[in-house]
Amino acid sequence: MYKILRKEFLNPITCLMEVEAPRVARAAKPGQFLIVRATSDGERVPLTVCDYDRDKGTVTIVIQIIGASSRIICSLEEGSCMADVVGPLGQPSEFTHQSIEQIKGERYIFIAGGLGVAPVYPQAKYLHDLGAKVDIIIGAKNSELLILKEEMAAVCDNLYICTDDGSAGEKGLVTEMLAKLVEGGEKYTQAIAIGPMIMMKFVTLTAKKYDLPLVVSLNTLMVDGTGMCGACRVTIGGKTKFACVDGPEFDAYLVDFDEAMRRQGMYRTQESERDHKCKIGIGK
Amino acid sequence: MANKISRVPVREQDPKLRATNFDEVSFGYNREEAMLEASRCLNCKKPACMTACPVSVKIPFFIQKVAEGDFKEAARIISIDSSLPAVCGRVCPQESQCEGSCVLGVKGEPVAIGKLERYVADWSRENGVKFTDKAPANGVKIAVAGSGPAGLACASDLAKMGYDVTIFEGLHKAGGVLEYGIPEFRLPKEKVVAAEVANVKALGVKIETNVVVGRTVTVDELFDQEGFKAVFIAQGAGFPKFMNIPGENLNGVVSANEFLTRNNLMQAYKADSQTPIYVGESVCVVGGGNVAMDAARTALRLGAKSVKIVYRRTEKELPARAEEVHHAKEEGVEFCFLTNPVEVTADDKGWVKGLKCEKMQLGEADASGRRSPEPTGEFIEIETNTVIMSLGTVPNPLIAATTPGLERNRKGGIDATDDGVTSRKGVFAGGDAVTGAATVILAMGAGRKAAKTIDEYIKSLK
Ligand SMILES: Cc1cc2nc3c(=O)[nH]c(=O)nc-3n(C[C@H](O)[C@H](O)[C@H](O)COP(=O)(O)OP(=O)(O)OC[C@H]3O[C@@H](n4cnc5c(N)ncnc54)[C@H](O)[C@@H]3O)c2cc1C
Ligand code: FES
Numbered sequence: 001m002y003k004i005l006r007k008e009f010l011n012p013i014t015c016l017m018e019v020e021a022p023r024v025a026r027a028a029k030p031g032q033f034l035i036v037r038a039t040s041d042g043e044r045v046p047l048t049v050c051d052y053d054r055d056k057g058t059v060t061i062v063i064q065i066i067g068a069s070s071r072i073i074c075s076l077e078e079g080s081c082m083a084d085v086v087g088p089l090g091q092p093s094e095f096t097h098q099s100i101e102q103i104k105g106e107r108y109i110f111i112a113g114g115l116g117v118a119p120v121y122p123q124a125k126y127l128h129d130l131g132a133k134v135d136i137i138i139g140a141k142n143s144e145l146l147i148l149k150e151e152m153a154a155v156c157d158n159l160y161i162c163t164d165d166g167s168a169g170e171k172g173l174v175t176e177m178l179a180k181l182v183e184g185g186e187k188y189t190q191a192i193a194i195g196p197m198i199m200m201k202f203v204t205l206t207a208k209k210y211d212l213p214l215v216v217s218l219n220t221l222m223v224d225g226t227g228m229c230g231a232c233r234v235t236i237g238g239k240t241k242f243a244c245v246d247g248p249e250f251d252a253y254l255v256d257f258d259e260a261m262r263r264q265g266m267y268r269t270q271e272s273e274r275d276h277k278c279k280i281g282i283g284k
Numbered sequence: 285m286a287n288k289i290s291r292v293p294v295r296e297q298d299p300k301l302r303a304t305n306f307d308e309v310s311f312g313y314n315r316e317e318a319m320l321e322a323s324r325c326l327n328c329k330k331p332a333c334m335t336a337c338p339v340s341v342k343i344p345f346f347i348q349k350v351a352e353g354d355f356k357e358a359a360r361i362i363s364i365d366s367s368l369p370a371v372c373g374r375v376c377p378q379e380s381q382c383e384g385s386c387v388l389g390v391k392g393e394p395v396a397i398g399k400l401e402r403y404v405a406d407w408s409r410e411n412g413v414k415f416t417d418k419a420p421a422n423g424v425k426i427a428v429a430g431s432g433p434a435g436l437a438c439a440s441d442l443a444k445m446g447y448d449v450t451i452f453e454g455l456h457k458a459g460g461v462l463e464y465g466i467p468e469f470r471l472p473k474e475k476v477v478a479a480e481v482a483n484v485k486a487l488g489v490k491i492e493t494n495v496v497v498g499r500t501v502t503v504d505e506l507f508d509q510e511g512f513k514a515v516f517i518a519q520g521a522g523f524p525k526f527m528n529i530p531g532e533n534l535n536g537v538v539s540a541n542e543f544l545t546r547n548n549l550m551q552a553y554k555a556d557s558q559t560p561i562y563v564g565e566s567v568c569v570v571g572g573g574n575v576a577m578d579a580a581r582t583a584l585r586l587g588a589k590s591v592k593i594v595y596r597r598t599e600k601e602l603p604a605r606a607e608e609v610h611h612a613k614e615e616g617v618e619f620c621f622l623t624n625p626v627e628v629t630a631d632d633k634g635w636v637k638g639l640k641c642e643k644m645q646l647g648e649a650d651a652s653g654r655r656s657p658e659p660t661g662e663f664i665e666i667e668t669n670t671v672i673m674s675l676g677t678v679p680n681p682l683i684a685a686t687t688p689g690l691e692r693n694r695k696g697g698i699d700a701t702d703d704g705v706t707s708r709k710g711v712f713a714g715g716d717a718v719t720g721a722a723t724v725i726l727a728m729g730a731g732r733k734a735a736k737t738i739d740e741y742i743k744s745l746k
Binding site: 023024027037041042043044068069072083084085086087088089223224226227228229230231233234235240245259262263265266267 | 454455456464493494495496499500501522523524526528532533535536538539541542545546550551556557558559560562633634680682
């Protein structure tokens with residue numbers, strides 16, 4: 001079970017894997033995620049479903065090496081197996097409940113930062129396949145960290161790229177690109193931003209200026225991913241919600257981003273100490 | 285004669301030592317101790333213990349066999365009514381069930397029924413005794429959602445009747461609360477829980493982990509695409525409650541479920557586990573049930589210097605098993621009674637600094653005779669690094685929400701009769717999924733009743 005059929009490094013720190021998981025592939029919808037355990041003593045790591053092939057019974061995931069667990073996942077070889085893959089989890093994107101007519105009446109703009117490209121892909125593909133108008137902005141630190149460019153180009157009408165250092169596309173931030181497009185006359189009716197929490201926060205501030213409806217996907221801490229632990233608590237419109245069951249996508253204007261960012265860092269000291277002996281946080 | 289011997293004490297790890305390790309607290313009886321304790325049973329004509337047992341284990345009968353040293357027969361007698369004796373002997377609230385009704389308890393101490401049950405169950409496991417008589421396979425497929433006590437009990441009874449049973453479990457490991465909730469020092473995972481799961485598998489039950497019913501596959505798909513003829517929902521009550529007080533989302537506030545899952549299922553207490561866990565120097569656990577005791581004692585074992593149970597009623601109302609409260613005190617857990625949290629306070633980085641509480645007093649008894657706590661207007665702040673919320677759990681709405689025609693009850697659980705019949709044909713439910721958080725024995729009993737109901741239902745289809 002959960003055999004890795006294809007493994008490819010998209011850049012030195014980002015790995016794409018196509019994994020056998022027929023049940024997940026059959027049920028997955030855009031906007032949902034899954035949880036992976038590389039080995040039988042591994043951590044449960046939530047990852048977005050980047051793509052799924054129902055006939056082959058596979059799901060594609062993209063992992064960036066940021067800590068011990070993601071390093072272990074990325075060290076698994078093609079042909080070997082993951083200990084566990086469970087999903088799909090969370091609510092599918094709102095538009096999956098809408099009719100084709102409704103979808104065709106919208107103009108979508110996706111804003112994908114860093115690894116956020118992976119979850120944006122199946123959403124853009126779904127909408128584009130139905131004939132919707134879809135534009136995408138990808139933001140990355142530099143050209144080396146820019147991933148899935150061709151794939152993204154194939155599922156949208158216009159692809160805009162910006163990098164921090166100008167090594168690919170335009171030099172600048174996704175928020176600047178968004179402002180430029182809207183002020184240049186693009187009439188978007190729905191925006192979806194997925195990326196680092198801080199990016200989503202600033203995209204929200206920008207989108208607000210233009211009254212642009214915006215959805216964000218929150219990558220909180222998670223353990224079970226089914227509503228059992230509350231590790232994924234976020235405040236949405238003043239109310240506590242569980243990102244894993246109520247989300248991961250929420251109306252951006254209701255999200256308490258500062259709290260969400262602080263909560264993401266709850267285990268940071270231990271994560272960085274993990275290669276050392278002490279994993280049980282006594283101090284901070 | 286019987287009354288002259290006093291209750292045989294059970295050997296336990298020293299409290300100071302055990303508060304630093306995760307090994308089982310109680311060593312259990314040995315053969316001589318068990319036989320001696322069993323000899324105290326008066327073998328009452330009308331055994332009150334049996335009536336008080338939620339599944340009516342034939343208690344005096346098995347105890348007589350223990351007294352005679354015929355442990356195999358004792359095990360057989362228990363197995364007629366209970367499919368998880370090694371678990372129930374360890375975690376049942378005996379003081380309010382069997383032992384609470386024992387005649388010897390009126391003047392002295394009741395027979396240690398739980399410890400005897402545990403001895404018999406451990407003896408059978410160690411001696412390879414199994415009761416696995418099976419009817420010939422009938423090829424009828426039954427699905428069970430959830431692998432806690434309710435799901436395991438239902439699945440094994442159905443397998444014994446010849447059904448082709450598959451359990452779908454959302455987590456990566458089978459066992460339900462026995463695996464993710466109750467800690468190792470109360471219920472050893474490899475020795476007891478894994479052995480129970482292996483027994484169920486030995487009956488031919490298939491367990492497919494990583495399948496969240498309602499997400500990975502729906503109940504309708506189980507019927508229409510996978511050929512199951514009935515579905516038993518045993519998803520438990522895993523959704524943690526919070527207090528909705530200010531500061532509850534600060535760093536350092538976790539649900540008991542999160543804390544225990546990180547520690548038990550994810551084994552964060554082991555040096556080589558990749559799952560982090562945060563404890564802090566001082567810990568407040570809010571609540572008074574078994575879950576709260578487990579969280580408090582786990583925090584001690586992970587190195588917290590001070591652990592307090594914060595509970596809004598008094599010691600008398602603590603819903604936890606008496607033994608757990610006793611053990612917690614011995615290990616150094618402090619208790620703050622009549623104390624009700626109103627706010628979690630923060631340091632300048634958004635981490636927990638303290639727990640602000642209102643002192644309570646017990647009011648007049650209400651119609652049910654229970655005195656409920658009333659606010660006094662006096663506030664205190666307890667300094668703490670961690671707050672563990674242990675306020676109970678409710679059933680997860682996922683399966684009900686994705687299964688057309690499946691009604692929910694007032695507690696948010698699945699609406700089902702005592703026999704497990706729901707509003708949807710072919711769908712049955714039992715355990716915490718129906719009642720809300722309760723006990724292992726009730727969940728097991730519900731699973732077994734549902735197995736009978738499902739068998740009758742399948743036969744009625746022909
Ligand atoms: C920390 C703790 C301590 C406790 N201590 C005691 C004690 O000392 N004595 C006692 O008698 N009781 C105790 N209890 C209560 C007891 O454990 C429960 O009442 C009992 O386990 C309920 O059994 P169940 O089979 O109904 O559900 P559970 O044991 O909760 O099992 C449900 C299973 O279903 C799975 N599941 C949920 N949703 C889905 C889905 N959609 N698809 C597939 N699988 C799903 C869950 O992952 C879980 O494995 C304690 C509970 C906790 C949390
Ligand atoms: S991850 Fe546990 S409740 Fe959301």
